[in-house]
Each structure stands twice: as C-alpha cells, then as structure tokens.
Amino acid sequence: MATKKNLNIGMIGYGFMARTHSNAYRRVGNFFNLDYKPVLKKVCGLVEAEAQAFADSWGYEAVTTDWRSVVEDKNIDLVEICVPNSLHAEIAIAAAEAGKMVVCEKPLARNAAEALAMTEAVEKAGVLNFVSFNYRRIPAVTLAKKLIDEGKLGKIFHYRANFLQDWTISADVPQGGKDTWRLDAKSAGSGVTGDLLAHCIDLAVWQNGSIKDVNAMTETFVKERKNVETGKVEPVTIDDACTFFCRFANGSMGNFESTRYARGHKALFTFELNGEKASIRWDLHDLHRLQYFDHRDEGIVRGWRSIHVSDGDQPYMKHWWVPGLQIGYEHSFVHQAADFLEAAAKGENARPTFRDAYETARICDAVLKSATDGQWVSL
DSSP: OOOOEEEEEEEEOOSHHHHHHHHHHHHHHHHSOOSEEEEEEEEEOSSHHHHHHHHHHHTOSEEESOHHHHHTOTTOOEEEEOSOGGGHHHHHHHHHHTTOEEEEESSSSSSHHHHHHHHHHHHHHTOOEEEEOGGGGSHHHHHHHHHHHTTTTOSEEEEEEEEEOOTTOSTTSOBBTTTBGGGOHHHHSSSHIIIIIHHHHHHHHHHHOOEEEEEEEEEOSSOEEEBTTTOSEEEOOSOSEEEEEEEETTSOEEEEEEESOOTTOSSEEEEEEEESSEEEEEEGGGTTEEEEEETTSOGGGOSOEEEEOOSTTSTTGGGSSSTTOOOOHHHHHHHHHHHHHHHHHTTOOOSSOHHHHHHHHHHHHHHHHHHHHTSOEEO
16 A cells, blocks of 8 residues: 655634534545545644643644744644635735635635735645635535536526525624624625625636626615624624525526525525526535436426435545445545545545635626625626
8 A cells, every 4th residue: 555645734713613623633534535534733722722622532632822933933834724714815824924824714705805815825835725615515506517517408498596594583683702703894804695695606607607786685684793802782783684686697697696694594604506407405414415306307207306316426425335325424525635635635626626716706896796785796
C-alpha cells in the first residue's frame, strides 16, 4: 500500500460547522481511498477552555485563541474557516498570503465586495480554495445534476426553491453574540438571503446556469431585538424573509423563497425543475430520495416516481453500505472532504471555488438591492 501524505489542518472555530468539518476529516479516510491523510493539527477558538474541550473531543493536537497563530504556523497546510461571516475575509486573505490552502464555510463573505477581495487573494497566491456548499454532495442532489446535464429534462422552463425555518419568531430571541450572530448584520451581512438563499442560489446556478436579473422583496418582522453584546434593544437590520423571481440565461424562470418565520418548519429545503421532457424535485426532509417525472413514459404508467438513492452506481454510494441502506446530512461533508482532498492531491481545485461563491454573493447582493429599490436588478 502506498504511503499517504499527511495534510495538516488548522480549524478556525469550534461551533456547529466546525464539528461537521472535523467529523468529515476523521471519517473520510475510512471510506475513501485518498492520497492525502487529514491530520487535525490545531483548533482556534475565542475561549481557550472551550477550544480545549473541542480539541479533546475531536482529536486536535493543539489549541490557540489567536487565528493568526494558525495561519502563520508552518506546519499547517490547510486553513478551515468556520466562524461568523464578518471574520471570513481577513482570515482567508491572510491564509492565502501565507500560502495555505483555504476552505471557507458559506456564505463566502458578508457581501460581494468582500467575496471578490478573498477571491482575488487566493487566485493571486495560487492556493487551492473551496467553499462549503455541502448540499451539492448529497447523493440525490448530485444525481439530479447528472440527469440535468445528460439532457433528460430537455429544455428547462422553471426552477423553484425554498428554504424555510421558524427559529426567530419570538421577539425574545436576541441578536449578536456567539449564538445569535446571524441576526446581527455586522456579523452576518444579511439574514436569510446570505444564510439560506445562498444555498438555494448555489444549487440553482450549478444545476441550471447563470442568473440574468432578479426582482425581490424582503421583510423584517421583528424590528428591534436586544443585542447580546451591548445589552441594549437595537434595530434589526437583517432580512427575516425574502422572496425573489429571476430569469436564467437559458430562458427559464426562477422562483425562490426563504424565511425564518414558517412555523412548523425547522429546515424545509426543496427544489424543483420543470423541463420539456421531465421534471425533478428534492426535499431535504427526505434527502436520500429524488422525485422524477418523465413525460415519455407510457401513459398507463406515467407518474411521479421516487428514486431511492442507495445503489453503488449512484453518486458516492459505492463508498458506503449495501444497496437499500441510506445515509444522512453529515455524509455530504464527508463527500466534499473527499472531493477536495482528491483534487488537492492533483494540485487542482474542487468546486465550488471562491470564484464560484463570489458569483453567489453577487446574486445575493442583487437580490437585496432589488428589494430595497423595488425594481428589477440586472447582473
């Protein structure tokens, strides 16, 4: 057996996303035959005791409270950024200038200007870069992309997607701080547009091509919330809900909706494409299934079918269990780790890159501008 080369990872952050990424690096070598062996070298967090507990749990060798010590560490090959959006740009640019590979959680930045600066930094430095839009690598979603690329749907007429949650309905939920920074525009940049719709937009552009123009509306239902950091009740400047229409370059129409005020929905994420020959739809709550309708079927049996994505000839599934057994959300991060490491061993970027994520940021900015101006915005 060939000797594997260690890839030393420095993790910035120790929250939810840092757990998903750490779990992926710990598991990927058990299921994928890769040239690189991920090594959890150092983790950085604000509170040393919490960072140490995270390191103990996941097996990181060292702990720091200063992200610069990760970036400047000559033993670190890859810098993973899993912190609030406001910190992405500074860390990523510094990591690129230090010659590190950079993986960043989505969204790439708070806005397109920051995303462009990050993109230019990694491209100027010539370092490998990747953005964690993990839903691309849920096998049923990857299969949907394959069917579209093969032309099974024919000409696309409609793309629709939604991402619905309900966790901020109470006015008692604060803004800012470690747990609710997503409600603070200074940390997050935007609300559901940058957090949830970014996922929808990334998949849409990946599956259906570029977006030409958008027409949006947003709403902030709770106008003021207590700020955890200041202790004062302050205006809320993020979007609680956003709906937008768009036109794709291929002539199809798009309809997108996202909200944190859909009572009863914790994480309802769906997309559907309607084509000349066939349609497909997918639901995160049934993530291992792809719904497929083919008009070319004989009329007597024509109808929606449910494809259970578990066979070895379907995306990623040959690496897991026997046909019929399903996998889950966390496996999408294992898949993206595998794809990143496989590409990195060849000196290549996996997708989406910072450049890809910059395009998503441009669309998010256009959506917010359209909602503010009350008119169509071209990209």
